Amino acid sequence: MIRKRTNDRSANRPQRSSLWQNCTNLRGLKQVHAFMLVNGFNSNPYALRELIFASAIAISGTIRYAHQLFAHITEPDIFMWNTIIRGSAQSLNPLNAISLYTQMEKRHVKPDDFTFPFVLKACTKLSWVKMGFGIHGRVVKYGFESNTFLRNTLIYFHANCGDLNVARTLFDGSAKRDVVPWSALTAGYARRGELGLARQLFDEMPDRDLVSWNVMITGYVKQGHMETARKLFDEVPEKDVVTWNAMIAGYVLRGLHEQALEMFEEMRSVGERPDEVTMLSLLSACADLGDLDVGQKIHYKVLELCSGDLSILLGNALIDMYAKCGSIERALDVFRGMRERDVSTWNSVIGGLAFHGHAEESINLFIKMRRLKVRPNEITFVGVLVACSHAGKVEEGRGYFSLMRNEYKIEPNIRHCGCMVDLLGRAGLLNEAFEFIDSMEIEPNAIVWRTLLGACRTHGNVKLGQRANERLLEMRRDQSGDYVLLSNIYASRGEWDGVEKVRKLMDDSGVRKEPGCSLIEADDRALMQFLFDSKPKLNSRNHIFCVSNR
Structure with missing residues (x-):
């Protein structure tokens, strides 16, 4: 256990300073820590402060080690508390800053005006509005509201996730010669989509810092105003x-x-x-x-x-x-x-292999992934089901679909269901595909029915193709490809009356087939994007997935 002594002797400071200057990574930090232990500096408050500062702030990627060190200090002073809270607030896990502040309160350590800005920054990162309001109350209670740095941090918190009216009130009462409150409020308006108010403040700013320029450019970019964003970009001084x-x-x-x-x-x-x-x-x-x-x-x-x-x-x-x-x-x-x-790494390769026709390799990689105890997610199973579909592995596909639900507790989404319909449709199990759609717990969309319609065309099943087309037309009547698929089913069986009926239905619906369009419009890259991207981008050319490459 590291103990803090009350007497802070400054002996040997030059020696410790030279050690910290050479400390740039976790290995070096551990070496300096070992030197402290061997030479008795582990009970010196100055040395402990240096150690906590180095591990929490100065050296990148050592915040976890800082927490381990801090946990063994029996009586950390306010500087150590503030330092570890600051480092935590700036880390990838700002929740630790809130947790440390809560511990600090429980141990009746009185915060100072350096404590609250770091806690507020953590609240802002986490969008913890209620906690932030509570911290604001404590700032007022301790009489720190007049502190310029703390006031600016409060403006930043309220502008970004708290109350914009409070942010504006604090701003109006601040020293407006300071660029920070201007930037904070401008950023708040911009990030909440209030670009008009943000631009008004930006134009009125007595001195614009780079943060303000970047905030405004980003705001216009998010709204899709690229010309305005480019104009501002060209005006940025540096x-x-x-x-x-x-x-x-x-x-x-x-x-x-x-x-x-x-x-x-x-x-x-x-x-x-x-x-x-x-x-x-x-x-x-x-x-x-x-x-x-x-x-x-x-x-x-x-x-x-x-x-x-x-x-x-x-x-x-x-x-x-x-x-x-x-x-x-x-x-x-x-x-x-x-x-x-991480799981996304595996997903990208499993999906990529599946779409490039390497179904066996895709499935084997999934098996290896499980063997290495990497937990698959819903995207992983899309890739595996696509691989099974392209390889004609119906039984394996059914097994993986059940595995997803029963072992990993992942509820099927529309993409999983579409893959299963394609799997069954490719294998010619059209009745089972219809039964699967009827048993789906989620409402089938047009893409699912289009997939089944494509399978009916491949296997020349007019009766089931008609049923699929009827369900498809209930959802949309403006896609020429839907009519063309049914027309081709009739044509493949020589049922020309059916072809004429489809053409008449197209005319009655006002649908025109553009010259030169393929009968099954598909784009493998677009298909891959639809299945594997978190925000799929669809357009009129890639409505079908799982029907391509037949």
Whole structure:
């Protein structure tokens, strides 16, 4: 147990300072800690403060070690409390900051005006409005509301997730020469979609900092006003990587991928170094474009950025990009070279293999995933079911569908059901496919019925095709492909009266088939995106999934 002494002797400070200067990672931190223990500094308050500060704030990626150290200090002083709370608030898990503040209160340690800003920042990150209001009450109780830094933090909290009226009241009572409250309130209005009020404040600001410029650009990007965002971007006196990332991400989100890549080239030409966020946006653009050549160039830049050691996010993005660009071998190379993987990593490869016709490899990878105790999620099972469908493995598909529900307690969504209908339809089990749709606990959509209609066309089943088409027309009557599929079923059986009836039905509904359209409109990359992306993007060219590649 580390004990804090009341006497704070300053002997040997130069020696400890030189040690901290050379401490840049967890290994170095542990070495310095060991030196402290051996030389008796572990009971010195000054040394403990240095240790907590280094592990919680100064050295990246050591916050967990800071918590372990802090737990063994019997009487941490207010500086140590504030430091560990600050580090926790800035970490990926700001909930720890709230937890530490609660412990602090239980141990009757009186907070000071440095404590509350860090707790409020954690509340803002977590959008914990009720807790934030409670902290505001304590700020007033302790008489800290006049503290400029704390007041600005309160404005930031209320502007982002609290009460905008309170934020405005605090702002009106603040020293308006300070750019921070202006930026905080402007950011709050922009992030809540109040771009008009945000722009009014922005235009009135006596001095604009880079945060304000970035907030306004991001606000316009989120609203889809790319021209206005670009105009502001061109006016920014001095840009940083956040400014560039906002524009690149905006172009990608709007499907303007060429502009995103041009912006990246412009970014490089002025000497701005991209970061992980930049590369993630660009990889997404390459995946959507299907541009393998550009994707490979971005891959090289990624390797330069991270010195060959891929993060999980970048690795996943590379796998997704290569799979959607049709290079499953390169996707597998990235997968094999990753030191750390998460479930999304496995999902991307399992799905990519399935869509590139490597069904056996996809299923084997899923088996390996389970063997390694990586818990699959709903996206994993979409990939496995697609693999079973393409390989004609009906029994295995039924088994995995049951496994998903019974062992992993994952309720099937519309994509799982669509895959099962396709699995059964490809195998010619059309009656079973109809029964499956009737037994679905969720309402079948037009895509499910279109999938079954496509299966009826493949197997020339007019009767069931009519039934599927009737259900489809109950949902929509404006898609020419739906009529064409039924017409082709009749034509394949030589039932020309049926073909004429379908054509008349199209005319009566005012539907026109565009010249040159394929009878089964499908796009494998779009299909893959629909099944595996969290926010699928559909358009008139990719309504069918699981019907392609018949």
